[in-house]
Structure formats: structure tokens, C-alpha cells
């Protein structure tokens with residue numbers, strides 16, 4: 001058997017297994033989801049994406065009649081095109097990684113302090129001293145905070161749109177949330193620092209009074225440019241993507257799961273809890289991770305909002321403190337990219353951001369795949 | 376605790392489309408009634424009006440009354456949630472909750488109805504329901520495993536266990552065996568025989584032999600004509616329907632299938 005044929009068979013077999021074993025939980029069934037409620041449609045391959053293996057499997061199966069000669073030219077072209085596109089992306093990512101490494105390594109090698117644990121950032125002089133721990137903290141804190149704010153709200157909005165709202169109301173609400181994604185981040189930044197952040201004093205003082213004993217909620221500066229303000233703006237920015245994904249998966253809850261809950265005498269909320277939420281969980285998790293990835297890399301809004309503490313200021317884990325993220329640090333320094341070792345320090349910071357985002361996305365994949373196996 | 380079901384002048388709609396018109400019947404408690412008829416004549420639709428599942432479809436509504444021991448389940452003060460807790464349903468395709476274990480599937484309805492229940496009581500109910508559904512021996516060692524990991528026939532019996540765990544008064548089954556092999560089908564038919572001692576059972580089936588085997592009464596549904604709504608042609612003792620029906624149309628349908 002040639003490579004090609006064995007790959008085709010493998011492909012077709014995996015596909016058949018997927019359809020047989022997973023029933024309603026495979027993505028294939030998403031395509032069968034039935035918004036008009038005409039009842040469950042048996043899983044069929046008619047609606048799934050065309051698969052080049054389909055055309056060749058019969059050919060390789062009945063060797064004497066077809067064999068390799070039966071491979072359709074269109075399938076061949078299609079296969080090479082898709083393979084090429086996939087390869088292109090991989091090459092691109094590798095090139096970016098290689099570029100970052102090549103530029104960053106010389107600077108890291110000349111770093112006089114520990115790159116991972118140092119809090120100093122002095123790169124303009126003749127000796128390089130730079131560490132990322134502060135950047136990492138601010139980046140992660142603001143993004144995770146944003147995600148924690150955005151996810152429950154997104155789930156609420158998505159449930160409202162798909163389960164509760166009458167049709168006339170669901171559409172406008174969905175549209176408005178989508179519109180949030182159309183606002184440029186510079187506008188978010190300007191709005192955040194001039195209008196929104198100054199209004200937070202009340203809340204910050206309140207939280208500081210009652211929760212100030214927790215380092216996270218200890219008020220450290222009176223400047224409005226806090227991680228707290230930045231995180232809230234980030235939350236608004238990532239809300240549309242998480243909502244859209246949650247809405248999509250909630251809408252596709254298989255009718256039979258929903259009816260199983262109804263038939264047991266579930267109220268609407270109980271039906272949501274029994275059927276919609278468990279079904280949507282992997283999707284919501286991956287949506288949250290996408291949002292987190294977006295928040296980690298968000299640059300201009302956060303650069304405008306966050307106030308950088310003076311160098312040498314003591315570390316504070318607080319939300320009510322300024323700081324710089326990887327992205328804002330690099331953006332703030334854009335004017336000084338004139339000598340390669342100095343630039344290399346910033347590129348090293350960018351590299352860490354790249355790895356962080358990559359890890360978040362990989363984690364999302366793993367979570368989603370694990371969930372899918374169990375359900 | 377089984378109850379009598381009466382339908383009075385039921386007209387069942389999907390939005391403006393009248394799917395079934397003028398259905399009247401009475402079903403005695405502790406009996407098995409089979410609904411038969413060609414595809415699309417409205418058997419499932421009628422069945423789903425008996426526990427108010429019809430109205431979960433957007434735009435679907437019902438005119439007329441369904442009485443459960445004389446009480447109209449379509450009365451304005453009646454909560455459909457309560458109706459569905461009293462009248463259990465089993466679907467054509469087995470539909471256990473895919474992320475839940477076998478155990479949790481069985482007690483899902485119970486937890487909805489009674490909130491917090493002691494673990495021992497839950498354990499009792501699980502065993503009783505699974506025994507009732509003829510599944511206990513097969514799954515007693517893996518109650519914590521996902522319900523979706525069972526075979527199709529086992530999943531269907533799990534769904535039956537889930538439905539009887541809440542001790543309903545009536546059990547509705549929409550082609551419960553159509554996705555199953557002959558052995559699982561037999562298991563479920565036996566089950567129906569034993570369940571009818573406690574419950575009023577209505578079963579939709581396309582399998583005439585099955586209707587003849589399990590039911591005492593049979594209702595034959597048909598379309599009133601091309602493009603016309605479905606109707607109940609006649610309901611009578613199963614034996615009479617299959618040997619000597621009053622209506623010519625019933626005879627045609629049955630002999631067409633048998634001959």
C-alpha cells in the first residue's frame with residue numbers, strides 16, 4: 001500500500017469512528033444543529049466539510065476497478081492547496097520564533113542581572129540590566145482580572161440571547177455586543193484614561209477600606225491609571241469574542257439534550273444547567289482562553305491607561321497600582337529602538353509574551369480536547 | 376397511582392400549520408396503548424401534547440383539553456413543569472445527559488424535584504430504577520462512568536430508568552426501540568409489560584408486531600388527505616384493530632404492512 005492510500009484509509013476510518021462513537025458531541029453534529037426545531041436529524045456526512053479522502057476511499061477500496069488512477073484532479077489540487085496553506089502558517093510561526101530568538105539571545109547573554117527574576121530595566125546605558133518579573137506580573141494580573149470579569153458577563157449575555165430573550169430583543173442585544181468589537185482599541189484607551197478611570201475612585205476607596213488587608217486590594221497610588229482600570233477596559237474589549245463563542249455553542253446544544261431536561265420537568269434555568277452549560281463548557285473555556293490571549297497582547301489601550309511607576313519603586317501586587325505590561329513596555333520604548341543590543345532587550349520581552357500567549361492557547365486546546373473525550 | 380388520560384377536541388398547531396385535528400380518546404390507567412400510523416400523520420405530535428412537551432417548540436400551540444384523571448393539564452393555573460414531572464417521556468433516540476455519570480443520569484429528575492436528598496435514598500432509587508429498567512446487573516459496577524459510554528440499548532434503558540426514577544403516573548414512549556437491535560427491543564418490550572402494572576403507558580411504534588405484542592389498545596392515526604392535517608381514525612382493542620377493524624382505512628394500512 002502506498003503512503004497516500006494508507007493515509008486515506010486512516011483518515012476515513014478515524015472519521016467513521018468519530019461519527020459512530022461521539023454521536024451528538026462531534027463538531028460534525030454542530031453542522032446538523034437544528035435551529036427551527038424540526039427534531040433531531042441523524043448524523044449525516046452530507047453536511048460536513050468536503051473531505052478529499054471521500055473521493056479516493058472507494059478507489060483504493062476496490063483495487064481492481066480503480067486503484068490510484070481514480071484520484072480526481074480537483075481533489076489533488078485541493079489537497080496540495082490546503083497542505084500548502086497549513087505549511088505556510090507553520091513556517092511563518094517558526095520564522096517569527098527564530099527572528100525573536102536571534103535578536104533576543106545576544107542581549108540576554110549580555111544581561112548583567114537575571115532576566116527572569118530581576119525587577120530592573122536599565123538598557124540605555126553601556127551595561128544592560130533588565131528583568132521581566134514586573135512586566136510578567138502586570139501582564140498576567142491585568143489579563144486574568146479582565147478574563148474573570150468578562151467570562152461571567154459573557155456567559156450571562158449569551159444565555160440571555162439564546163435562552164431567555166424574545167427574538168425581537170435577542171437580535172439587537174447580540175448586535176450591540178458585536179459592535180463593541182468594532183471600536184478601535186485607541187478609542188478604548190482614550191476613553192479609559194480620560195473618562196472611565198477617574199470615575200473609579202469611589203469603588204477603589206470602598207474596596208480598599210474593606211479588603212485592603214489583602215495585598216491585591218491595597219490602594220497604592222491616587223493616579224487613576226491603575227491595573228484595575230486597565231483590566232476593566234480589557235474586559236470590555238474581550239467581552240464580544242467570548243460572548244460570540246458562548247452564544248454559538250449554546251445555540252448548538254443538541255435538541256435531544258434540551259428535551260431530555262424539559263421532559264424531566266426542568267424549569268428553564270434547570271434545563272440550562274442540565275443541558276446547555278455542560279454542552280457549552282469546552283466552547284466557553286476556549287472562548288475564555290482566546291479572550292485571555294487577546295488581553296495579554298493588548299497594547300495601545302493599556303499603554304494609554306496604565307501609569308508606569310518610577311523606577312526603583314517597591315514591588316506591589318495590588319490591582320490599585322500602576323505598572324507596565326510586556327506590550328506597553330515595548331510600545332513606550334518604540335522611540336529608542338536605535339541600537340541593536342538595547343532593542344534586543346525589548347525583543348526578549350516580546351519573546352516571553354509570545355511564549356505566554358502560545359502556552360495559553362495550547363492549554364485551551366488541551367482543555368477542550370480532554371472535555372470532548374469525556375462527554 | 377397510574378392515571379386515566381382523556382383528550383378532548385385536540386387541535387395541534389406548529390405556528391399556523393394545523394398538524395393534527397380533532398383528536399378525542401380515553402386511555403385507561405395501568406394499560407398500554409400503542410399509536411400507529413404512517414410517517415408524518417402526527418403520532419409524535421399527539422404524544423407530546425400529553426405532557427405539554429409540544430409547546431417547547433417555538434410557535435407550537437394546542438387547542439382543546441387533555442384531562443389527567445379529570446384535571447385539565449392545559450388549565451390556566453397549571454404549570455407545565457409540574458405536568459412533565461407527573462408524566463415521564465422516553466424518546467426515539469436515547470438521550471442520556473452526556474457529561475453525567477450513569478448514577479447522576481438516573482437521579483437527575485429526582486434532584487430537580489426534591490432538592491437535597493440523602494445519599495442512601497438516592498442510592499436506593501438508583502438501584503430500584505435501574506432494576507426496574509432491567510439494567511442494574513449490567514451497570515452496577517460502573518455507576519460512576521459516563522452514561523454516554525453505554526451501548527444504544529443500554530442507554531435507552533438508562534433513559535427509562537431516569538424517567539421512572541421520579542415515579543411518574545404516566546409514561547410516554549416515542550418509538551423507544553427504533554434505534555435498537557432485536558434483543559434490546561425484546562428487553563424493552565418485557566420491561567413495558569412489567570411497567571404497566573404501575574404506570575399508564577402510551578407507546579408510538581412503526582412496528583405492528585410490537586404494537587400487537589405489547590399493547591391492549593391501539594390507536595390508528597392517518598392523514599385526512601394530501602395536505603390535510605392528521606387525525607385519529609380509530610382507537611380500539613388491539614386485537615380488534617389487527618383482526619377486524621371498524622374502519623376500512625385501518626384495514627388497508629394494516630394489511631398493506633402485513634401482506
Ligand SMILES: Nc1ncnc2c1ncn2[C@@H]1O[C@H](COP(=O)(O)OP(=O)(O)OP(=O)(O)O)[C@@H](O)[C@H]1O
Pocket residue numbers: 036037038039389392394412413414415416417418419420421432605
Ligand atoms: N417542529 C416542527 N415544526 C413544524 N412542523 C412539524 C414539526 N414537527 C413535526 N411537524 C409536522 O407535523 C406533522 C406531524 O409530525 P409528527 O412528527 O407528529 O409525525 P409522526 O407521525 O410522529 O411521524 P413519524 O412516524 O415519521 O415519526 C408533520 O406534517 C410534520 O411535518
Ligand SMILES: [Mg+2]
Pocket residue numbers: 418419420549579
Ligand atoms: Mg414521530
